[in-house]
Amino acid sequence: MFGNLTYLKKYFARYKSSYLLGILFILISNVATVFVPILIKDSINLLEKNLDTHLIVNYALYTVGITLIAGLFQFFIRETIIVASRKIEYDLRQDFWEHIQKLPLRFFQNNSTGNIMSHATNDINAVRSFVGPAVMYSIDNGTLFLMIIPIMLSLSPALTFYVLLPLPFLSYLVYVVMRKIHVKYTRIQEKFSELTEKAQENFSGIRVVKSYVREDYEVKEFTKQSDEYLKRKMDLVRLQALFHPIFFVIAGFSTIIVIFVGGKMVIDGEISLGIIVAFVAYLSMLIWPMISFGFVANLVQQADSSMKRLLKFFNEPYEIKDGDETDYSIENIEGQIEFKNVSFRYNDFLPPVLDNVSLKINKGETVAFIGKTGSGKTTLVNLIPRFYDVTEGSVTIDGVDVRKIPLKTLRKNIGFVPQETFLFSDTLAKNIVYGNGNEDEEMIKYVAQISQLAKDVESFPKGYDTILGERGITLSGGQKQRTSLARALAIDPKILILDDSFSAVDTHTEEEILKRLKEFMKNRTSIIISHRISTVKDSDKIFVIDNGRIAEEGTHEELVELGGIYADLHFKQLLEEELKELN
Numbered sequence: 001m002f003g004n005l006t007y008l009k010k011y012f013a014r015y016k017s018s019y020l021l022g023i024l025f026i027l028i029s030n031v032a033t034v035f036v037p038i039l040i041k042d043s044i045n046l047l048e049k050n051l052d053t054h055l056i057v058n059y060a061l062y063t064v065g066i067t068l069i070a071g072l073f074q075f076f077i078r079e080t081i082i083v084a085s086r087k088i089e090y091d092l093r094q095d096f097w098e099h100i101q102k103l104p105l106r107f108f109q110n111n112s113t114g115n116i117m118s119h120a121t122n123d124i125n126a127v128r129s130f131v132g133p134a135v136m137y138s139i140d141n142g143t144l145f146l147m148i149i150p151i152m153l154s155l156s157p158a159l160t161f162y163v164l165l166p167l168p169f170l171s172y173l174v175y176v177v178m179r180k181i182h183v184k185y186t187r188i189q190e191k192f193s194e195l196t197e198k199a200q201e202n203f204s205g206i207r208v209v210k211s212y213v214r215e216d217y218e219v220k221e222f223t224k225q226s227d228e229y230l231k232r233k234m235d236l237v238r239l240q241a242l243f244h245p246i247f248f249v250i251a252g253f254s255t256i257i258v259i260f261v262g263g264k265m266v267i268d269g270e271i272s273l274g275i276i277v278a279f280v281a282y283l284s285m286l287i288w289p290m291i292s293f294g295f296v297a298n299l300v301q302q303a304d305s306s307m308k309r310l311l312k313f314f315n316e317p318y319e320i321k322d323g324d325e326t327d328y329s330i331e332n333i334e335g336q337i338e339f340k341n342v343s344f345r346y347n348d349f350l351p352p353v354l355d356n357v358s359l360k361i362n363k364g365e366t367v368a369f370i371g372k373t374g375s376g377k378t379t380l381v382n383l384i385p386r387f388y389d390v391t392e393g394s395v396t397i398d399g400v401d402v403r404k405i406p407l408k409t410l411r412k413n414i415g416f417v418p419q420e421t422f423l424f425s426d427t428l429a430k431n432i433v434y435g436n437g438n439e440d441e442e443m444i445k446y447v448a449q450i451s452q453l454a455k456d457v458e459s460f461p462k463g464y465d466t467i468l469g470e471r472g473i474t475l476s477g478g479q480k481q482r483t484s485l486a487r488a489l490a491i492d493p494k495i496l497i498l499d500d501s502f503s504a505v506d507t508h509t510e511e512e513i514l515k516r517l518k519e520f521m522k523n524r525t526s527i528i529i530s531h532r533i534s535t536v537k538d539s540d541k542i543f544v545i546d547n548g549r550i551a552e553e554g555t556h557e558e559l560v561e562l563g564g565i566y567a568d569l570h571f572k573q574l575l576e577e578e579l580k581e582l583n
């Protein structure tokens with residue numbers, strides 16, 4: 001039971017002293033608290049014999065003093081335990097974030113952003129409620145309970161027995177209701193996850209929503225989900241609302257028993273009037289621990305299921321990481337790439353995307369991959385920076401298997417311009433230097449020049465300090481692609497991979513970029529993926545990929561001569577251009 005929470009041991013250990021101090025403060029505060037009814041009992045017993053105002057004032061002052069001490073230590077309890085719980089929450093969130101950052105691409109394809117976000121917020125919060133309030137209340141109320149019962153027994157064992165009689169019913173009620181609450185809470189969390197996911201996806205795809213005029217539809221869809229969330233939440237609230245009054249009714253029985261049974265005992269001269277008053281006071285102190293028992297049980301159950309979900313993430317293997325075979329003496333790479341009999345499939349249940357691919361790219365060369373959509377070009381280049389690892393065969397750089405090169409060294413040397421541009425909502429300059437954080441103005445201008453971005457920036461009132469909207473929404477498609485290229489160049493890469501990176505750039509600008517890139521990429525390796533013959537024709541070598549295999553390879557002239565897939569494509573694109581010119 002609650003095995004998932006044992007994971008938190010290391011966090012508790014980190015803040016052990018705060019918790020120990022908190023427990024000490026709890027004990028002090030509770031000793032003071034339980035002393036108050038004894039004072040009341042004594043004062044009433046004395047008053048019965050001697051009506052002295054001086055005595056009443058004295059007892060009143062004692063009571064106030066002791067209550068103040070109890071209150072002060074309640075403050076210290078929060079200063080230690082609750083503060084420690086906030087620190088644990090911080091540590092847990094940091095660890096979660098760090099872990100998620102290191103997970104492979106595969107993980108992000110299987111888990112939606114909304115799903116991850118809801119774990120990072122709700123689940124961590126539920127765990128915090130456990131390490132803070134749940135721990136504090138259970139120790140606080142548990143010790144209070146353990147202190148009060150012996151005192152009550154010492155005052156009147158018989159009355160204690162009658163007073164505590166309703167308690168087992170209370171415990172059973174708490175147990176039953178808590179189980180129901182747990183089920184309802186899990187259903188709420190699941191729905192909240194879906195709701196967050198829906199919102200996240202909607203915002204990301206807002207352009208599509210608007211262009212297809214689906215705003216009303218989206219509102220309806222969201223309302224459906226939101227209504228269901230509300231329904232589940234109300235289900236829980238209703239149960240909780242019912243639970244509390246029933247709880248107080250049962251607890252109230254104890255008070256009735258004290259007055260009825262205790263009253264009879266006073267009449268029979270078995271106990272003093274002061275004892276009844278003390279019992280009523282102790283009972284009022286016991287009601288909150290009884291309620292909080294249910295409250296704490298609720299928190300613990302919620303925290304346990306949240307921790308279970310978080311552990312699923314924490315137990316996700318890094319898959320792609322440095323391992324025993326990593327050679328840390330490799331601090332740099334030159335750029336010679338070789339694929340040896342490489343096969344790849346995205347998972348065991350899917351057919352291979354790459355089938356026995358072998359190819360060699362020399363340092364300083366510019367090679368291109370061309371082929372039908374879905375033929376495996378992106379997959380192939382993804383294996384170079386180890387976004388995925390090969391299923392069979394090997395990818396080597398400078399003759400060393402990429403799995404032996406420290407991941408940091410490997411990726412720091414590869415400038416990757418992905419098919420889908422992603423820019424952060426920061427300044428243009430910060431986006432360009434994202435890879436190394438070096439905000440050297442000259443360097444930024446230099447890479448912007450090569451990427452043919454500089455001219456556009458001149459027209460921006462704030463130049464490189466222009467803040468880009470979310471995902472670069474304030475730039476045109478071509479500007480975004482060129483910023484992405486500048487970002488790759490800014491890390492001074494040994495290998496540059498351009499995955500269909502000019503699709504939104506006109507052919508004239510593209511030609512200009514390629515001309516400048518030629519100069520920049522001297523002695524470095526360039527890999528270009530494109531559907532346009534004009535982009536790839538000047539490459540040192542062109543590979544035609546078809547159905548996960550290399551169907552043809554050679555220079556532009558050689559491939560045209562060959563009269564195969566490439567020549568066919570070349571012919572079609574020439575025709576298209578001629579037709580365009582005629583129009």
Ligand SMILES: Nc1ncnc2c1ncn2[C@@H]1O[C@H](COP(=O)(O)OP(=O)(O)OP(=O)(O)O)[C@@H](O)[C@H]1O
Nearest residue numbers: 109346350353372373374375376377378379380419
């Ligand atoms: N994460 C993934 N999980 C499963 N299958 C995938 C994944 N990514 C790509 N695929 C599949 O792998 C195949 C090759 O895709 P890939 O993106 O490599 O093609 P491509 O040649 O780059 O296509 P395009 O020219 O359209 O970009 C496709 O059939 C695609 O559906």
